[in-house]
Amino acid sequence: MESALGGSVFVGRATELAQLTQAAEAAEKGESQAVLVRGEAGVGKTRLVDEFVRNLDPERAVAALGHCVEVGGDGFPFVPFTAVLRSLWRRMPDDVGAASRGREGLLARIVPDLEVPEGAFDRREDDAPRLFELIARILERLASRRLLVVIIEDLHWADASTRHLLEYLFRTPRAGQLLIIATYRSDEVHRTHPLRPFLAEMDRLRWVRRVNVGRFGRVEVAKQLDGLLGGPPEPTVLNEIFLRSDGNAFFVEELARVHRERSGVGLDDLRDVLLARLETLPETSQRIARVASQSGLVISYPLLRAVAGLPEDELIDGLRAITLTQVLVAEPDGTRYRFRHSLVREAISDSLVPGERARINRRYAEALEADASLVPADELTGHLAQHWYAAQDDVKALRMSVAAADAAGHRYAPAEQQRMLERALELWDRVPEDVRTSLPTLRLPDGYPDEGRTAVSTGPDRLDLLAIAVGAAWCSGSLDRALQLNRDALESMSAEHGPPPLRAAWFWVRRSQLVQDLNLGDGWNELRTAEDLLRGLPSSSVHADLLSYMADWSAQHRPGPESLAIAERAVVCANGVGTNETRLRARLTRALLSAESDPVGAGVAELYEVRQRAEALGMAEIIGRVNQYLPWVLEGMGRTDDAITAARHGIAVCRALDMADIEAWLHVTLSVSLFATGQWSESDAELDRAAATARSHRTRGAVAARRAYATLVRGDAERAAGQAAIARDLLGARDVEPQFLSALSLYRIAIDARRGRVDAAREEFLRADAEGLTRWPVRQALPMLCVAAWMEAEASSSSGPDVRSAKVLAAVRQAAAELNVVFPVSRAFEKLLGAELSRAEDADDPQRWASAGAAFATLGRPYELAVSLVGEGRALLRSEETRDAAVERFARAYDIASSLGANLVLADIAALTGESAAPVAVAATSPAPSPPRPPDGDLGLTPRETEVLRLVARGCSNRGISQELHISLKTTSNHVSNILAKLGASSRTEAAAIAHRRGLPVSD
Template identity: 45%
Template sequence: MLGDALSRAATGAEPQALLLGGEAGVGKTRLVEEFAAAARDRGAVVALGGCVEIGADGLPFAPFSTALRALRRELPEDLAAAAAGQEDELARLLPELAGPAPAGRTDRHDEEGTARLFELTARLLERVAARHPVVLVLEDLHWADTSTRHLLAYLLRTLRTGRLVVLATYRSDDIHRRHPLRPLLAELDRLRTVRRLDLGRFTREEVGRQIAGILDTEPEARQIDCIFERSDGNAFFVEELAVAAHEGCRTGLSDSLRDLLLVRVEALPDSAQRVARVVAEGGSTVEHRLIAAVAGLAEDDLLDALRAAVHANILLPAPDGDGYRFRHSLVREAVSDDLLPGERSRLNRRYAEALDADPTLVPADERVLRLASYWYRAHDAARALPAVLDASVEARHRHAYAEQLRLLERAMELWDAAPEEVRAALRPLACAEARRAYGCDRTAPVLCYLDLLAEAAIAGKLSGERERALKITKRALHLLDEEPEPLRAAWFWTQRSVLIQAQGRGDGWREIGIAQELVRGLPPSHVHAEVLAMAANWAMLHEPGPDAVTAAERAVDYARMVGAADIELNARLTLGGLMVDAGRIDAGLAEMYEVTEAAVARGRSAVVARSHVNLPSALEGIGRSREAVALLRQGIDLTRRMGLVESEAWVWGNLADSLTVLGRWDEAVEAAGRARAVTQAATPLGGAALKCAVIALARGATDAAARLLAEARTAYGTHDPMPQNTLPLALVTLGLAVAEGRLADARAGLLRVLDAGFPPGTQRYAWPLLATAAEAEADARHLPAAEEGRDEILRRLRTAAKSLTTGAPVWVAHDKWVRAELHRAEGHDTPGPWAEAVTAFEALERPYELARLRRRFAEALLATGDEHDRDRARELLRLAHAVAGHLGARPLADAVTLLAQRARLPLGRTAEPLTGPADGLGLTGRERDVLRLVADGRTNRQIAEELFISPKTASVHVSNILTKLGVSGRGEAAAVAHRLGLFPAAEAVTSESSA
């Protein structure tokens, strides 16, 4: 499988991804080594990185940093060219790409920073692998930090080009039920592009061959049986048992395999055993100079001890030649477990003291994090607390927010144990961003425990650990109840609002309301501006109207007063959108365009993302779809370049909306698919599913539409009902019910929406819903079961239509459409209203809606019986049929075809001769049409209306049919038609109502 993956990658077909699992000692590392050697022989560049275990703390992105460093050694020019222009960002993974950071550097929290780093890493690998086959090996995923797991998942989901093989290994026996790697493996299993390989234990025959290879002689059957039974086929244990037996070491035959792992260590000289214990506690790989500083041996004695350990195959030189590691991690774990508690603490203290004395003993990008781990495991709170806080700053700089959160939680644990003088001397660097957020003096020399909680809450939010972040905010607010600080408390309440919405635990309004009360009457501040901006945005999404506009205006004023540039831009964007919805279209769009240009010019990534979602949405809402598409294309480029993954998903979703309106349905489905591919966030996923459901329904794929509708409903949930979600859901639900002939369900859903009312600014969703409902009522006019309640439904629809604004041409056009459908539903189907609606839509670029209206206009024209109207109707049907065919809108195409057949109008090509059971009956084409309606139970008058003929002519046709069939009445004629299967259900007149 590995060789096949390399072959496929080398051809440039697509990147290959493999997961290699197996228990410790089963041979994963050996298999990787053999594969790497074979890959190099075939001209591939192999970049190997391993997850680092320091205690239980993996270093952020350690395997990727190591692998990229190896790529840089092998392909320095290629990697430099691939990283050009993005060196500072990529330096978070590979510090050598950028110069030293300026002194006193503080990094802003960036919600999209991690995503941007991931996107740049993916593009880097694709570019490097464009010219050379590259094998990227990531070992020991069971030790991977959260950031490494997230980056790997992102790469395997998004890598699309390059001659690249990604191979990751993990210990399957370590993946317990709650292990953090388990959800990632489940997620990757669902990816078509990822293959799993589980490495099993050896059979008895394979064990025999392994022993023969190790001892260079054919073993006895008894020896094979004994070793196979003891090792249970584990390759590493086979080797250890074989060597122990060969060397006559009887201890190797003890009952404990753990003792077996220590046998060869205990056979070393005392100095070598001492060095082994030092290396075991230092991490996966330990640098030579650091070993020397901790072991306390003379240089010659140290070299002799290391040589003895290497010759005994206990230690191996590190691949880069600068340190040592255990040949197998099982041995390292056994040696480490054998240390006494005091011995372990003392070794960690000596590691930490050595690093404090000489920071150059380890690579610069690892020093801070390793020092924090050593001091923590040395159980010295006074030294560990500042070290852990410094490490949290480094993790934040790398956008490794999950690791930052873990370090800050460790700092909380150490806080009370550290002496007061240590806490008083702490610098506030770790919490500079939180201090800026809630208006405190961030240059103050004392770090407050609440600052620590604030920073941890932010890290939890950014890392996706929202439940942990919620608990942290709860703890902070409990402390603030005891010693009130309104600004800090308000800030924590705003964080709770965001987290509660993200967790699906509510709509977040209660929390915003509490924050508003806390800042009321206080001087203007960043917190005050942020609270007002959040309230305005919440109102725009939930309760748009004059109050929301006022809130947005206040947010803009406060943000300007305190110089909060990002908050001001976001508040102005909200204000512009509300102005558009209120009918102040030109002014609102001008505001939104100005904000968008300013955000791009200033590089405000969060505002760039939001502006390229909200502004195109506003344009789409007023019918300027083509303009929206152009802006969305820019948005995709910008969000992708900035690594704004979730924002990119929103942009793709909005693009699907506009492309659907423009009649570019295949492109729309592709755009919705891209939205679903780049994010796991619930709301964008729900929106993408719903957009696909709209197209599936229009194409007659009701099963697919129902499935997609269910997906959307599940994704949106019920915790936060926003009109922009609930109204489109109601529209598709209503349309699906109509298509399936469930008029009662359609009416019930409509009444729920009408009872709730349409909030101001929701006309873009309301008008299509009213048009669909009115069309359903008009189609059901002849159904006796639909008579009850019809008048009330029509009255409610008229009332709702009068309440909606018509301040844009698209809304005017929908108003005319609804009125025309209501006329038809009341039995007054005349060409005039349809002519107005068609004219209004012809000025817009909405081909599907226009085709539907042309079909209805043609139907009204044919009912007049005027020959000139027939000619006009034929042209309208021809145009509608062409659009329906192009879009794949089968229900509309069928309805147009059926109407043309009823009126005996050609649609631009000669009709195929009808063949089937009716051929031998001697019926003309028109008589077949009449018989179909007779079989459907229609009266002569209804037949006349359907076929645009007089009742007298219909009666003549019926008489002729009875004679030709040799039956005495209409009932017998219907029975003959059904018995012969003359008219499949798909051709029944009742199917027209589904169009």
């Protein structure tokens, strides 16, 4: 790789260079690394990366570079990875060939000039997961024996497909010595920039390193000028250049060269600075630069020769002058030229007058039409669409925009497909009717009705473009834009005389889904509108599509026998006239409804079948939905191990398909299952991953709600209340499904009760009961009933029964009697409810608690077991004869709660015994001797580690410990790591619990 800044000196950046070097060293140990390098345009990001690569040992490392390309605001799909793979293929053809063997045709989708065996070209649609995994496999193989550095420059111009692939590689650390570095302009990423969500997600991934390249200070500018000018700058020159450049390395260099070459010329305008060197060139060179500016940052020599219209000798002489002044620099492969900095290209492009811009772009388009080999095959339609549009040839721009949209869809690039379709829609009314009726064909959405087109039309009409654009915007995550495009389609049909009912219904069904996803309503009125449009018409795929979505809506909002009946109708209709996707969607909904009360497991078996079929056919929507629902259903049945396996399977699949929001939901589900089995640290990690991945308010609300519960059981009711409030705000009030409502009510009741706000908790419970949330879903209804019974038992023990308590307990018993309890985990909660109710009625029965504890122990649910043991111990304390048994129950509960970090249980034990070391305190009042407390040294810690542990147990952060003990953060971190290893603790919370249990004093 050559320096993009030519002969400029490398100044400063010791910290940033060290960060990249550390990442390389970690990668060489087999821990793949990802680094984001950010900084404003011209600040020196490329120079930093260039210096880093220059310092690598060529015997142990190989680097490959790819640039994102921007042409008129549109990025071309996968361009930087195409460049990277081409480079690696040229240098290591055997390794690339071995890694892609059997998948050469798939690889040719992104590197079209590969030599592919005859018949091997892969034309399967919707196969982004295979392509992404193939690229990951190639990189892993190449990184198995050497450090592989993949550099993606100018990420701010990346197309959505490149961003999705990069996110796929970033999210899952890869095997081997792989280091991926991506650079981007921070000043380009405005609030609505498409890169912003990607960066937000990456910021939440702890294993992604960030390197911020800032502006130079005065000292660094002086050093840079010393190297550029051949000696220390005059104070006046330094002052002027420092002030005008504001520390931007590129501007410092440009201003220094203007000062050196054109002494006395003013530096009044940035554009003048950027164009200053161009103005000193011969007219031929200036003409070449203006032509090159319309191709993008990089242009091949053959294309430039075809467009410039100059004799070859004159072209070469002009290029020589340009490269000598480094307006353009030659690429290492010797076939292409690159603008030395994109700011130069932008300034030159902006200096073109409108007629000149259109003329140059027309020449590009004509040259590409005459010789398609002038650009890579996968970029041809995109280039033509851009150049004909800039040339103001509406007819050809429309044709090529449609063709480019189809190509983008074929390459799994929905964002690019959406942009090309929107350009086609912009041009639609500018061209004659005969042009619109003879456009290239487009692949229409599955099940979209072929209705209402003109008899002479051979290609798509405007509604077709809108239908595909809605789907593309939806897939790319642009939900607001998808809704607007859908609205445009419906308004255009309503303005017509007699709108085609099948297509209108199809758009209303899509609107229903978008309204729900955007939390703008529940989507039912939209489905009813579609139903009205189809009334009286013969059965069609649109009927089946509508019925399947109505069944799904009922399953989510009004589950019960009526919903199951709708789902059965949907299956029958889909089997008759529906598409494969509609049939699977209907089966999925039916299985989801039946699985909730099916102890035999037929519904779950059907969910597995739907998952297998959808993944085999590559049906992205069904794949996402079935993988979302399956682990949730399994967890509700108490099949936690199966739920964990299904969730991890779904996470891998959704990550490959870039279904970030469903992946986030699966992380939440996995967190719930891990929490149930006592793996609380792993559960917390999954919630962190969910928060990093979630895109919608709904999923983010689910994360906050679950964090509220996890925080509560750790003993912090105030923070839990804050998380619950966040969850309510995120979930909103327009379309909150029962599963979310019941969870929110459950957590609110528990939090308010623990905060002593019993009246508020009672009010919330009675409201939830009136809305039917204590009847479904059973998995959340039973815990809610248990919490309500616990609350009244606590109230009764402190102030005695009253009218309000009796009302709540009556509602609890009535709801419990109506529940359909079929699974062992629900029966365990039913036993726990019975024990709490007996305590609330002053008939605390240790046998009921023991029965509940045994049920939870069988299911491997330690938290509920600890709760049951505390209840049994409390009941046994009622009699002097059973006090020893109570001590034993408390001791068991204490050990479980301490290992989990369940401070809520520890607080309950303390309240019963009057001491924080609960088992010891209870034993001291019984005939049994008090167990001895080991001295601090028995923990196996050094004196300094004991000091650190004492502060950890007090809740101090690493920074707080550093300040308290006057040691560095790194030293503190090392001490904490050593303590966790010596104690066998998986978290600071567990270490603190061990410190408390072993009697380590934590107060001064």
